[in-house]
Amino acid sequence: MAGLVLQNLIKQYGTTRVVHGINLEIENEEFVVFVGPSGCGKSTTLRMIAGLEHISGGRIYIGDRVVNRVSPGKRDIAMVFQNYALYPHMSVGENLAFCLQQRGTPRAEIATKVAQAAETLDITSLLDRRPSQLSGGQRQRVAMGRAIVRNPEVFLFDEPLSNLDAKLRVQMRGEIKRLHRLIPTTTVYVTHDQTEAMTMADRVVVMNHGHIEQVGRPLELYEKPATTFVAGFIGSPPMNLLPGTLSGAGDDLGLTLENGTTVALRGKVRAGVEQARSANVVLGVRPEAVGIAAQGPQGVPVPVTLDEVEPLGIETLAYGSIGRTTLCARLAPDVALQAGAPADLFIDTDRAMLFDAETTRALT
Amino acid sequence: MSDATFSESHADDIPLEATPAIDHVKRALYIILGFAIAAIFIMPIVWSVANSFKLPAETLSDPVRLIPRNVSLDNYRNLDTVGDGLWSFVRNSLFLAVGTVVVTLLIAVPAGYGFSKFRFPGQNVIFVVILATMMIPFQSILTPLFLILVKLRLANSLTGLVLIYVTFQLPFSIFMMRNAFDAVPKALIESARIDGASQWALMRRITLPLALPGVATVAMFAFLNSWNEFLAALIFLSQEEKFSLPVMLVNVTTGIRGMIDWGALQAGITITMVPCILLFLTLQRYYVRGLVAGAVK
Numbered sequence: 001m002a003g004l005v006l007q008n009l010i011k012q013y014g015t016t017r018v019v020h021g022i023n024l025e026i027e028n029e030e031f032v033v034f035v036g037p038s039g040c041g042k043s044t045t046l047r048m049i050a051g052l053e054h055i056s057g058g059r060i061y062i063g064d065r066v067v068n069r070v071s072p073g074k075r076d077i078a079m080v081f082q083n084y085a086l087y088p089h090m091s092v093g094e095n096l097a098f099c100l101q102q103r104g105t106p107r108a109e110i111a112t113k114v115a116q117a118a119e120t121l122d123i124t125s126l127l128d129r130r131p132s133q134l135s136g137g138q139r140q141r142v143a144m145g146r147a148i149v150r151n152p153e154v155f156l157f158d159e160p161l162s163n164l165d166a167k168l169r170v171q172m173r174g175e176i177k178r179l180h181r182l183i184p185t186t187t188v189y190v191t192h193d194q195t196e197a198m199t200m201a202d203r204v205v206v207m208n209h210g211h212i213e214q215v216g217r218p219l220e221l222y223e224k225p226a227t228t229f230v231a232g233f234i235g236s237p238p239m240n241l242l243p244g245t246l247s248g249a250g251d252d253l254g255l256t257l258e259n260g261t262t263v264a265l266r267g268k269v270r271a272g273v274e275q276a277r278s279a280n281v282v283l284g285v286r287p288e289a290v291g292i293a294a295q296g297p298q299g300v301p302v303p304v305t306l307d308e309v310e311p312l313g314i315e316t317l318a319y320g321s322i323g324r325t326t327l328c329a330r331l332a333p334d335v336a337l338q339a340g341a342p343a344d345l346f347i348d349t350d351r352a353m354l355f356d357a358e359t360t361r362a363l364t
Numbered sequence: 365m366s367d368a369t370f371s372e373s374h375a376d377d378i379p380l381e382a383t384p385a386i387d388h389v390k391r392a393l394y395i396i397l398g399f400a401i402a403a404i405f406i407m408p409i410v411w412s413v414a415n416s417f418k419l420p421a422e423t424l425s426d427p428v429r430l431i432p433r434n435v436s437l438d439n440y441r442n443l444d445t446v447g448d449g450l451w452s453f454v455r456n457s458l459f460l461a462v463g464t465v466v467v468t469l470l471i472a473v474p475a476g477y478g479f480s481k482f483r484f485p486g487q488n489v490i491f492v493v494i495l496a497t498m499m500i501p502f503q504s505i506l507t508p509l510f511l512i513l514v515k516l517r518l519a520n521s522l523t524g525l526v527l528i529y530v531t532f533q534l535p536f537s538i539f540m541m542r543n544a545f546d547a548v549p550k551a552l553i554e555s556a557r558i559d560g561a562s563q564w565a566l567m568r569r570i571t572l573p574l575a576l577p578g579v580a581t582v583a584m585f586a587f588l589n590s591w592n593e594f595l596a597a598l599i600f601l602s603q604e605e606k607f608s609l610p611v612m613l614v615n616v617t618t619g620i621r622g623m624i625d626w627g628a629l630q631a632g633i634t635i636t637m638v639p640c641i642l643l644f645l646t647l648q649r650y651y652v653r654g655l656v657a658g659a660v661k
Contacts (some may be wrong), residue, residue, distance in 0.1 A: 087570060098569070102561050
């Protein structure tokens with residue numbers, strides 16, 4: 001068992017740098033999820049860890065060993081690919097046995113290990129079938145079986161659930177977590193789906209443009225996003241980001257939005273104002289901190305035009321516009337609101353936060 | 365409507381629409397046309413086979429008849445009197461064809477693998493040059509090839525001829541194999557590398573089995589082309605004991621007292637085409653897949 005350390009990791013294609021010196025320590029048996037939009041460098045980073053991509057700079061340690069120049073087969077890792085990458089001409093059993101055969105494991109031991117892995121994943125009855133005869137979920141399980149059969153130091157998952165339908169995805173998410181509890185192994189999991197990141201990870205690494213935006217526990221990311229990018233990426237619907245200019249002082253302290261509306265800044269959000277280097281800031285507020293009536297003493301009304309009201313059963317989402325900016329409110333399911341009408345939405349400034357408009361970093 | 369009503373219909377109750385008569389007629393015409401076109405292609409073969417089983421005299425007097433009056437193997441016996449005998453020709457042809465297949469595969473499979481999976485300087489140029497050799501008409505370089513074979517002491521030798529055939533087979537074969545290996549998904553290869561497979565294991569256990577349709581296509585083309593090849597065989601082989609079947613067929617037409625033995629010729633043709641047809645029928649399933657490999661993802 002081993003942890004994983006990325007030290008100043010760089011990936012460059014010609015003169016284009018796609019990963020800009022990443023530093024990250026992943027502890028033994030930790031489940032870390034890399035999340036970010038496509039092209040953010042998360043898959044490239046994973047592929048460098050796997051050894052499938054040449055490392056342009058920096059170091060990767062698996063345990064105490066620098067693996068920069070170690071071939072993928074000797075890094076003691078296992079990887080689950082997005083499209084499963086099962087060998088189509090081999091049976092499920094042969095697929096599981098392949099990596100053990102390549103390592104010269106004795107035949108009897110291979111049989112035991114394959115049987116064990118198959119049992120863990122409940123695919124014993126499929127061992128004689130070909131991958132083409134399996135359903136998507138079954139293939140996914142076989143791909144995982146192939147990863148666990150040889151008991152690697154590190155598991156790597158490259159968007160493993162993106163080919164499955166929504167229902168199966170939720171189910172497999174649970175299975176991967178269960179597997180991780182059953183066989184605790186250092187795991188790096190790449191996805192663009194923030195729900196997967198939030199539900200599965202011990203720690204989430206949010207990446208953007210080849211940089212790490214923030215590393216933290218899922219709730220930490222939700223409650224204290226370090227940048228506007230993280231704020232907009234984590235959470236569904238994402239955090240409302242209202243750009244504006246600080247105005248007034250003392251009790252009159254407020255934020256003047258683009259269309260001239262001023263939002264009074266009260267309560268805890270004021271802590272950020274002191275950190276501000278310029279008057280240009282972004283007010284971040286989660287949809288659940290926006291209501292149709294003042295929630296508590298720090299509720300501040302903002303006049304909006306309601307564009308859209310989406311009753312979802314468990315809740316109703318209301319989208320109002322303030323000039324060009326959209327403000328989303330997460331409301332009780334029974335509110336009666338009419339799209340197209342003007343309304344007042346109340347921002348709970350105690351639960352809001354400020355970001356520097358220029359650096360996009362959080363000020364609180 | 366204020367009230368919507370729901371009712372479930374029972375599948376048994378729904379009347380099925382009859383297929384219109386015009387569709388039946390169209391289909392019948394289509395099938396008849398198909399048979400007619402097939403017949404045009406198949407008839408020469410059928411006639412050859414039919415005539416080969418007639419008495420030699422009947423072959424001459426009534427070549428059009430499809431079912432022989434008396435089934436006889438005389439034509440085949442006559443064929444055996446040509447030159448060193450039928451089996452000598454068959455043996456030579458088999459040596460040429462199998463030899464060409466084996467050597468072509470031994471070279472084209474690794475070459476195609478290299479072009480598909482490795483990046484090296486000048487790769488594209490080398491590949492284009494290899495393909496460009498396909499544009500040179502083979503007849504135009506027969507003389508230099510003959511001189512080279514004489515220098516190598518391989519003139520009038522079946523081995524030498526195999527090398528000639530392989531040379532002409534290689535560009536297409538390498539091209540085919542490269543496409544076949546290209547069609548193997550990259551993720552499978554990466555997965556195998558993570559599984560610890562060596563380059564050799566990767567080719568033998570993963571990519572080659574998946575590129576088998578390509579291998580089948582290459583093997584089939586190499587076999588058919590060398591089995592049927594006439595001109596080079598005629599020029600490079602000078603001893604009768606080394607002649608291949610196509611050369612024998614010419615000897616049959618001109619050999620016996622200047623008169624063409626049509627019956628023996630048909631028997632020779634029949635024997636010559638049987639392996640080709642069998643091979644094609646066996647491999648056609650792979651052959652189509654091999655040709656279109658890499659065409660669509």
